[in-house]
Amino acid sequence: MPTPEAVLLALxxxxxxxxxxxxxxxxxxxxxVFLLMAVAPAATTVWAMTQARAVLDGQASTSTTSWVPGLxxxxxxxxxxLSLLMVSLVSGVGTLVLLYxxxxxxxxxxxxxxxxxxxxxxxxxxxxxxxxxxxxLLYVFWELTSVTSWLLIxxxxxxAESRRAAQQALLVTTLGGLVxxxxxxxxxxxxxxxxxxxxxxxxxxxxxxxxxxxxxLVGAFTKSAQVPFHPWLPAxxxxxxxxSAYLHAAAMVKAGIYLVARLAPAFAxxxxxxxxxxxxGIATMVIGGWRxxxxxxxxxxxxxxxxxxxGFLMVLVGxxxxxxxxxxxxxxxxxxxxxxxxxxxxxxxxxSTGTRDLRVLSGVxxxxxxxxTVSVLAALSMAGVPPLFGFISKEAAYEAFxxxxxxxxxxxxxxxxxxxxxxxxxxxxxxxxxxxxxGCPDTDVHAPSALLVAPVVVLGAAGLVLGLVPALADPLxxxxxxxxxxxxxxxxxxHGLKPALLWSVVTLLSGAALFVLRERVRLxxxxxxxVLGRIDADEAYDSVxxxxxxxxxxxxxxxxxxxxxxxxxxxxxxxxxLPGAALLAQTTVSDDLTAWDRPLQPVVAVxxxxxxxxxxxxxxxxxxxxxxxxxxxxIAVLFVLQGGPDLALTQFxxxxxxxxxxxxxxxxxxxxFTHRSLRLSQARRMAVAxxxxxxxxxxxxxxxxxxxxxxxxxxxxxxxxxxxGGSNVVNVILVDFRGFDTLGEITVLAVAAMGIASLVxxxxxxxxxxxxxxxxxxxxxxxxxxEPGDRAPEAIR
Amino acid sequence: MSxxxxxxxxxxxxxxxxxxxxxxxxxxxxxxxxxxxxxLETAVRLVFHTxxxxxxxxxxxxxxxxxxxxxxGLVAGLAFVLRYIAGGRxxxxxxxxxxPGLPLGLGxxxxxxxxxxAMLAGGxxxxxxxxxxxxxxxxxxxxxxxxxxxxxVYLVVVGLVLGLLRTLGAEAxx
Numbered sequence: 006m007p008t009p010e011a012v013l014l015a016l017x018x019x020x021x022x023x024x025x026x027x028x029x030x031x032x033x034x035x036x037x038v039f040l041l042m043a044v045a046p047a048a049t050t051v052w053a054m055t056q057a058r059a060v061l062d063g064q065a066s067t068s069t070t071s072w073v074p075g076l077x078x079x080x081x082x083x084x085x086x087l088s089l090l091m092v093s094l095v096s097g098v099g100t101l102v103l104l105y106x107x108x109x110x111x112x113x114x115x116x117x118x119x120x121x122x123x124x125x126x127x128x129x130x131x132x133x134x135x136x137x138x139x140x141x142l143l144y145v146f147w148e149l150t151s152v153t154s155w156l157l158i159x160x161x162x163x164x165a166e167s168r169r170a171a172q173q174a175l176l177v178t179t180l181g182g183l184v185x186x187x188x189x190x191x192x193x194x195x196x197x198x199x200x201x202x203x204x205x206x207x208x209x210x211x212x213x214x215x216x217x218x219x220x221x222l223v224g225a226f227t228k229s230a231q232v233p234f235h236p237w238l239p240a241x242x243x244x245x246x247x248x249s250a251y252l253h254a255a256a257m258v259k260a261g262i263y264l265v266a267r268l269a270p271a272f273a274x275x276x277x278x279x280x281x282x283x284x285x286g287i288a289t290m291v292i293g294g295w296r297x298x299x300x301x302x303x304x305x306x307x308x309x310x311x312x313x314x315x316g317f318l319m320v321l322v323g324x325x326x327x328x329x330x331x332x333x334x335x336x337x338x339x340x341x342x343x344x345x346x347x348x349x350x351x352x353x354x355x356x357s358t359g360t361r362d363l364r365v366l367s368g369v370x371x372x373x374x375x376x377x378t379v380s381v382l383a384a385l386s387m388a389g390v391p392p393l394f395g396f397i398s399k400e401a402a403y404e405a406f407x408x409x410x411x412x413x414x415x416x417x418x419x420x421x422x423x424x425x426x427x428x429x430x431x432x433x434x435x436x437x438x439x440x441x442x443x444g445c446p447d448t449d450v451h452a453p454s455a456l457l458v459a460p461v462v463v464l465g466a467a468g469l470v471l472g473l474v475p476a477l478a479d480p481l482x483x484x485x486x487x488x489x490x491x492x493x494x495x496x497x498x499x500h501g502l503k504p505a506l507l508w509s510v511v512t513l514l515s516g517a518a519l520f521v522l523r524e525r526v527r528l529x530x531x532x533x534x535x536v537l538g539r540i541d542a543d544e545a546y547d548s549v550x551x552x553x554x555x556x557x558x559x560x561x562x563x564x565x566x567x568x569x570x571x572x573x574x575x576x577x578x579x580x581x582x583l584p585g586a587a588l589l590a591q592t593t594v595s596d597d598l599t600a601w602d603r604p605l606q607p608v609v610a611v612x613x614x615x616x617x618x619x620x621x622x623x624x625x626x627x628x629x630x631x632x633x634x635x636x637x638x639x640i641a642v643l644f645v646l647q648g649g650p651d652l653a654l655t656q657f658x659x660x661x662x663x664x665x666x667x668x669x670x671x672x673x674x675x676x677x678f679t680h681r682s683l684r685l686s687q688a689r690r691m692a693v694a695x696x697x698x699x700x701x702x703x704x705x706x707x708x709x710x711x712x713x714x715x716x717x718x719x720x721x722x723x724x725x726x727x728x729x730g731g732s733n734v735v736n737v738i739l740v741d742f743r744g745f746d747t748l749g750e751i752t753v754l755a756v757a758a759m760g761i762a763s764l765v766x767x768x769x770x771x772x773x774x775x776x777x778x779x780x781x782x783x784x785x786x787x788x789x790x791x792e793p794g795d796r797a798p799e800a801i802r
Numbered sequence: 803m804s805x806x807x808x809x810x811x812x813x814x815x816x817x818x819x820x821x822x823x824x825x826x827x828x829x830x831x832x833x834x835x836x837x838x839x840x841x842l843e844t845a846v847r848l849v850f851h852t853x854x855x856x857x858x859x860x861x862x863x864x865x866x867x868x869x870x871x872x873x874x875g876l877v878a879g880l881a882f883v884l885r886y887i888a889g890g891r892x893x894x895x896x897x898x899x900x901x902p903g904l905p906l907g908l909g910x911x912x913x914x915x916x917x918x919x920a921m922l923a924g925g926x927x928x929x930x931x932x933x934x935x936x937x938x939x940x941x942x943x944x945x946x947x948x949x950x951x952x953x954x955v956y957l958v959v960v961g962l963v964l965g966l967l968r969t970l971g972a973e974a975x976x
Contacts, residue, residue: 650868658876662963665883669970730932730946731865739870740948740955744928747951748913751958755906758965762902765969 020129185224273325363437428516875959
């Protein structure tokens with residue numbers, strides 16, 4: 006039997022390998038690729054079950070692999086009870102969803118391989134996230150789930166709505182992820198380690214910890230779709246249904262909950278934690294439930310229901326008491342089971358009837374008895390009806406907050422309202438999906454394949470079994486909640502006649518009443534909206550995006566005026582003012598300056614100066630270019646006189662080439678400068694030019710005199726022949742000592758050459774409109790572009 | 803200035819030359835006869851190959867004397883500039899019937915691979931080494947890996963100049 010360490014890493018790698026292989030394999034076996042993909046999460050589930058006994062006894066499976074030793078990054082994996090709970094959700098539900106996919110997609114569906122690969126990659130990332138025992142590793146997996154989820158939501162990339170939804174999910178969750186990263190780094194610095202288990206064992210108490218926690222919570226809130234970041238989740242319903250069931254019910258949205266549950270034992274007592282988590286959680290639970298009541302698309306009913314339940318979970322796992330954590334862990338499991346059942350059922354309905362609109366669907370329940378039975382069970386579990394697992398977790402939640410202080414009571418009131426709404430939208434879902442509605446003809450149903458229904462049945466049955474025998478889940482739940490302070494509260498179907506039971510009954514009755522009076526509720530909601538005005542977080546998201554775009558346009562217009570003199574003036578003046586002022590402040594030019602070494606130098610200098618002034622005064626462009634060339638050649642002569650033949654050679658050649666290129670460009674320009682600038686602006690330019698000249702002179706004088714260390718050039722001179730094998734030290738520096746720089750520079754040259762070609766050729770095409778047969782960008786000035794003109798003379802010959 | 807802008811003959815003005823004489827510079831016969839310059843064409847014919855060989859000399863000598871890949875590439879590029887100025891874009895095309903992207907990309911690959919080979923040989927990226935042979939006539943010849951790297955630089959610079967000639971020169975004519 007291999008060691009647990011090896012297996013943990015091997016399971017992650019198995020996901021990766023299968024994900025990479027998926028597109029290739031799908032080309033051979035089509036949609037059956039999903040059955041192959043299911044091997045990875047199935048193997049993980051089986052292995053996790055074999056380890057369960059040891060993990061529950063307190064022996065967490067761990068694995069440590071060195072990853073980036075230079076940064077102190079290690080692949081630390083650890084499976085403790087909370088991770089085991091998440092793994093059973095992530096991999097258990099993942100297996101069933103992948104099996105379901107094999108029946109969901111049509112055999113001729115395009116892009117199945119890519120989808121299967123990304124979905125498996127997501128399952129692996131999520132597995133890594135819940136197993137990571139290092140804050141930075143957790144962050145890496147966290148962002149991997151964001152990216153894979155972006156690809157999955159945007160699966161139908163020809164649909165604008167799904168592209169928008171994918172982008173929204175990506176922007177919101179990665180924004181939160183970045184904020185969270187700052188928090189994680191703060192915590193790691195306070196604690197002196199990034200290891201999660203060490204941080205939890207010995208929580209840091211520094212002043213930065215509350216700030217870090219709030220930052221981390223922002224990340225958790227965005228990922229778990231808490232108010233006001235929630236709109237991305239309903240929008241993400243544009244994804245194929247298996248994605249909704251897996252990412253947006255069982256796995257990814259639980260990442261935030263997981264993180265809060267992970268940190269709560271150590272940090273729930275820290276100042277801002279409880280107020281922030283509980284307020285946001287309650288608000289999310291109520292708003293999500295409220296919005297779910299008005300949806301007409303079954304998937305969106307479930308999506309807002311998920312938002313609501315995520316708020317519920319956030320409250321339970323964030324409260325930081327053992328009772329609440331017990332309820333939270335149970336609800337985590339229950340929600341994963343019933344919500345994925347419901348999503349997959351909607352997928353089956355959509356698949357068999359072609360619609361998800363609850364105003365159109367009618368009489369589906371009688372035509373699909375198995376599916377409707379399972380779905381109704383799941384919905385009852387969601388509403389909190391005994392004897393289902395959802396009831397047990399809700400009962401435990403009520404117990405946790407009843408009879409406490411005022412704060413607890415306020416939280417309970419929020420949970421109660423949210424649960425009433427949950428019961429109401431559960432009823433709305435069942436009615437909408439399966440009931441026979443008066444005035445609606447029965448919907449045509451094509452019998453779904455067994456592969457579609459079987460996973461749904463398994464998931465739904467699990468909820469019932471756990472409800473009847475809660476002792477199956479109890480050890481797992483207790484193993485986690487025992488890490489928090491409070492009294493032990495076993496999961497049980499019957500707790501005796503306690504206030505919680507009474508409140509459960511009241512919840513169900515109120516929920517039923519809300520459902521029965523749904524027409525009135527609908528009108529009431531509409532009236533309330535009219536009174537309060539529309540506050541829509543989704544519109545807020547849009548206006549933020551528009552605002553960012555507008556700010557970018559405005560600041561670009563402000564900074565990029567398009568005036569070359571302005572750019573140049575800004576650059577030059579900045580140089581003169583900032584380093585120039587510093588230079589003037591501490592300048593001591595020593596007296597022993599020699600004016601020149603050879604008498605020829607001042608002569609060349611005068612020539613350069615005269616040519617430079619003449620360049621600025623030239624009226625014809627061609628004259629200006631020639632004079633500029635004279636300046637350049639003059640400088641090359643100075644290099645020669647100073648004893649730098651390599652530099653001089655390069656200067657001569659570059660100057661010549663520049664001259665030629667200038668002339669090419671001049672052919673397209675008028676021969677004289679078109680308009681003379683005003684006298685005032687001339688004076689201003691002269692001032693800038695003179696001050697830049699003065700600055701450079703001063704800078705050279707000062708910098709050559711202020712040497713304190715021996716020049717680096719001596720070392721190069723010494724090393725050139727023995728190490729570089731050459732006696733031309735300039736060349737040895739270029740190709741050996743600083744070879745990397747040279748490689749970078751020639752890359753820049755190549756990119757510049759392609760850029761010029763693209764600019765010139767693309768611009769020319771636009772002007773002349775003779776685009777046929779010319780692919781200017783790809784040819785980059787190549788042979789293909791020359792052809793049309795060159796064929797003619799050949800024909801004449 | 804008319805010599806320099808010789809290539810600017812408009813498309814319609816082009817006609818076959820019936821001068822009876824052999825073309826002095828390959829491709830130049832596609833130019834408008836009015837714009838041709840006998841002196842320039844002959845001069846370029848004389849110096850073109852010499853300049854190219856000089857550029858190779860600079861490339862090889864660079865490690866111990868003034869020169870190197872960059873300078874050599876510029877000189878080779880200027881040889882092509884001369885050809886273009888004297889004979890227009892047809893002369894340039896006859897001299898280098900390849901896409902300028904080829905030397906550009908090839909040069910980058912050669913330079914980068916030199917670095918990789920150094921790594922494969924157990925050194926650092928771009929670390930250089932050399933071997934000394936004794937060849938007949940040439941006596942001792944030292945071949946350095948830096949020369950290969952410099953050849954890449956040479957090719958990139960040649961490609962850059964050719965690209966500029968095509969885009970700003972030849973293409974702008976049409």
